[in-house]
Amino acid sequence: MCAVTLTALGLTTSQAIAAPAPATQLRPWQARHLAEIGHQHAQKAGTGQVGPVFSATAEGGGEDEGDEAENSAEATEQFTEARTAPGVVAPGAYGAAWAQLQSMPHTGGSWDHVTDKPYNSDDPRYRDINSNSSGGSGFVTGRITGVAADDDGYVYAGGANGGVFRSRTGGGHWQAISDKLPSLSTGALNLDGRGRLWYATGESNTGATSYVGTGVYLLADPKGGEFQPGNRIGGAELESTTIHALRFGGDRVWAATSRGVWSHSTTDLSGPWTLEFAPNPSYLPGGADAKAPNAPYKNIANDIAIDPKDPSKVVLAVGWRSGDTYNGFYSKAADGSWQRISDLGELPTGAGDVGNVTFAASKDGSRYYAVEQSPTKTATDPDSGLQGVYVSKSGSPMGPWTLIADKDRLKGSGSALQDDGYQPGIQSWYNQFLQVDPNDAGHVYLGLEEVFETTDGGANWTTPGPYWNFGFGCWSIDPAKQTGDCSPTTHSDQHAVAIGSNHGRTSVYVGNDGGIYSRPLHGALDAGGHAKDWKSLNDGTIDTLQYYSVGVGKDPKDPSGRGVIVSGGLQDNGESILRARDKVMGSNFGGDGADTIVDPNNGCNTAEEYVYLSIAVTNNCAVNDGSWTTDASKATTYSVAPPDSALGGGGARFIAPIATDDKNTNSWVAGGRHVWVQDNGFAIRSGDEWKSAFDLGAGHVASAAASSGGTVYAGWCGPCNNQGFTRGIAVGNADGTGWHQLTLPVDGALPNRYVSSFTVDPADAHHVFVSFSGFSRSWTEGPGAGVGHVFESHDGGATWTDVSANLPDVPADSLRLLSDGGVALGTDLAAFYRAPGAKDWKVIGGNLPTTTVMQLKTGPDGQLYAATHGRGIWSFDLHRLGRGHRDDED
Known part of the structure; x- marks a missing residue:
């Protein structure tokens, strides 16, 4: 599971180490994670920063040391800086x-x-205190950042850096359909009213990802065709950008990108994209400040809300997640210029309040919803960066907007995130989706670290997809002691959502750091408000796993003597292990997986780096020895x-x-x-x-x-x-x-x-x-x-x-x-x-x-x-x- 952003966590070192253990008894990698967060926050506190924290690359402020990879600020920054330093890379x-x-x-x-096999994060062979096993995520793959679905059983899933996959069976039996494109980085995936599939490349999980895209592609026949380079809409205007969202209004499609807001005709597909608004145009390519180190952070757009009753009325959500003077909501004035909106009711509009924002409209036009992350809260609130969830009951993005949820309301809805320093919205700068039931304007799915649901317009909330099951009373590391009512859940860290039907059965599909999952749109809940009917669609035919490393060694239990064990460290999916005759991969280390060392003569001798050189070693593949204990001294691995x-x-x-x-x-x-x-090699202790x-x-x-x-x-x-x-x-x-x-x-x-x-x-x-x-x-x-x-x-x-x-x-x-x-x-x-x-x-x-x-x-x-x-x-x-x-x- 993921670590959390340093800017969102206000723990001191002593608080982190002394934090009370939840009912699960913290696993070693979880304890390492909490102590790591405290150490990092203490470093930040020593800088004297009191306002929104800017990374050195972004804004010239103090640099935070060490958040988690690709789903954390510092790790993404490090991933980016390795590819950009010592300067800014020009588009193209x-x-x-x-x-x-x-x-x-x-x-x-x-x-x-x-790795074209199912990957079972709950594999009981490796159920010890260093693994994710029994957390409830089941079969996983890599991060899914775009999802689209129709009413004929077709589902489309876009990997963070894996391209687009198609299922004709309501999920599963996937086929890659974008491998001929120059970029497999998914920013957004949308079906329009004509059944065409729009693919926006360039993942925008922080606004400055290293994996920028090559523009937007349109597939006229998504049920049978595959994307080709010639399917690109417009010219090179959106090359080398990230795209957070595509929105449709009238006969135009709008794109919220890392270089402002652009639009294009959906009927005349020729011609370039039109730049609608960039808050700091001098920082765009060709501008006077284009070579400034913080140029990539000065024109970030997160989402676009279009009035369904009047497509000429558009609200832009603009701003870098860590805060900047240009952050805010914008609409077009009578003279055609874009102006900052100062009042949207209870929806905060100040520069320190508006960070990452996601909009969602009801199909009947009666409701608009928004989730907002606050740069100020991200920097100062030790528990969460979430500003709140809001509704506009006029159906207009101009509001007035009313608060319907905050971190405390969501925390009380069955969330697994109850610890100080780790509550709903802690990574809301990274984790967000919103989806309204097309047949019920009051039925909404919200994605943060977990999946939340309301069926009454926000008056009450449940958590059908909790972070994991470790914190619940039904959980025990010993299967014989589990009460039986811990339901499977989704992987954590939500990014994408869609609703579709297959043979008359309507489902919600969610994409997250563990792949894609579905459940009936009106599914069943247990007594804790958790869904009983999630289905992992990560069947091994979709492989978007994001490896940092690989190690290979002979399998000591393979009777032929020729078989090997293949292990690898993964973004937010621990360490995978595939033994010589396995049909399903297992996970024997939890958290993130970084670099890996494997003994070539015995693949069960493995050293796995969690992150930041936090290394653990095993001599038996970390196979559970049957003791079913949370006692670290009896674990199969050593820190x-x-x-x-x-x-x-x-x-x-x-x-x-x-x-x-x-x-x-x-x-x-x-x-x-x-x-x-x-x-001492693998004998190190x-x-x-x-x-x-x-x-x-x-x-x-x-x-x-x-x-x-x-x-x-x-x-x-x-x-x-x-x-x-x-x-x-x-x-x-x-x-x-x-x-x-x-x-x-x-x-x-x-x-x-x-x-x-x-x-x-x-x-x-x-x-x-x-x-x-x-x-x-x-x-x-x-x-x-x-x-x-x-x-x-x-x-x-x-x-x-x-x-x-x-x-x-x-x-x-x-x-x-x-x-x-x-x-x-x-x-x-x-x-x-x-x-x-x-x-x-x-x-x-x-x-x-x-x-x-x-x-x-x-x-x-x-x-x-x-x-x-x-x-x-x-x-x-x-x-x-x-x-x-x-x-x-x-």
Whole structure:
């Protein structure tokens, strides 16, 4: 399950550690999470900030250290800064790289989809205190940020970075229908009155996601067709934006984007989009301030409300979630200009009140609903950033609006979020949806961290989809002690909703960080107000899993001796494990999953990073031993976090690097402020066993690390954002000797961009490759952005040669030196291979979806494994490249 935003949590360190445990008895990763939050809030409190908190990248204020990945502010910021620093990336960069990709040659062979199986987050094999198991989410996949449904059983689901899937059976048996597009990042998904499917690319979960899109696409025949690049509406106006919402009024479609509000005719599909309103136009591309570091945050639009009785009356909800002077609601004045609205009744309109906003209208035009997040509350309220839920009983977005719910009313409706510092709306800047029953204007579904429902226009609320079941009296880790009335629930963190019918049965569909779920529109509730009839539609045919890492090792229980265990760390879905003969994946670690180490000779020896170097290790795949206890001393895993972990004083990146030495799996390296080394391998039992090999320096944190034969390379950044961005590479020995910082001037041979990966020649530790994220100076305005993404050194980093050759100019993420001397590279677009002695690169295989390849690993089975951040894990038989390959270790 997710962690929560630092700006939303007002716990001090002592409050976090002393917080009373709920009835569940906190699991270790939950306790780590709460203590981590307290540590981070204490850091923030020390800055003296009293108002809305702006990230350094966004507004030049203090930088919050460490919220949770892609569904937290800091993690998303870190994900973005790795791809943008040292400056702002110009529009068109990704599109140009994709265009170049189309003309590149491919190797032989094809990829095999490893994770095209159901993923059971409640797998009883791993039901111990470190897992999510028994929380009630069931089968899960990656984040779903767009949902649409009709009355003929067709359902469409859009993954955060996985593209659009279609079901003809009311959910399930999914088919990918957008894989030919240059972007698989979903911002919004809508069916219009003519049955056409609109796909807005560019996920807008914070207003500045790294995965911007390439515009809006229209599929005239969604029941039988597939999206093509030629389906794009307009020109390049919406390229490199995020799109929060599409709304229809009259004969126009309106788009709320990260670069203002745009509109287009729905009848004449030719011609460009029209810019309707941008509050700070000088920060748009081509403007005088377009190169300012905070430019991406100055024109964010969240939603659009159109009066159903008069489509010329439009209200815009505009503003960055952390607050800015331009935040507010806008409508068009008589002179045609857009003016801020000062009074909407009980719906607050001040700049500090208006953050993320979602609108929903009833089909009969009698009601308009809104949910509003407050930047001020997000920064100051220790429990929630939610301003409230409101209704306009006139049916007009001009109001007057009346409050019908706040955090306290929702907390009392059966919510699982009862702890101080963790109550409904804690992530309302990230989690929001609203849907009105088309046949009942008083029946509304609300999505925050949980799913809420009212059947009487907001007078009373229930929580049909609680966060999890851990806090309820019906729950016990021991199945024999469960009372039997804990109903399945949805995964947490809600993003999208739709209503549709199949064979006359009407259902509500919700998309969240665990995929897509459905229940009857008028479903059954238990005594606690929780739904008894949720159905997970994540049947394995839809794979939008967002991996950060992958690890592979032999399965000790496979009778053939050839089977492997594949594990990987996931955004908000823990650690997945797939054993050799499994038909269903399980989850043996909870929370987020970050980097991973797996013993190539025994895949049940696994080290999993939660986040911020908070590492746990298991020697039996974390299989439950039957004791059914919440006693950490009897767990199947051990916490072995080094001192730079979330609770340490040194600091670390959200996804911090951990790795084994290429020649000695018992020697591990981990990177925070320090380069940490331990030599006990998977027998480690305590964080005290880590020793600091080198201090990277105050303000510096490791971004990549590799070790071979005791020689360690560590890449670092600090500051890591585009305000003063610096990077470096330190080299030394695992025993702490011989360490030195390489001389890397800003305008030197290596670009001043984020160091993302190393791979070291096992025959010569002085022969090393390094990769860089971000875009070259052709697209990036910033000191020393340079050119190139892959560099090679034969003298331990004293000198470097750019070997990028024909690679597209796109962020590079992961390098792997293969046994034949060839090199594999994972990027934000594809995976590439450079044969030994060759200059140019080729695309590996022909069927890997166009999504981010976060990490490449080679397994003991001769396969190359790719962890993608949006379409699961894939494998490639290296022998298909036409050359022999020895088995490489993790």
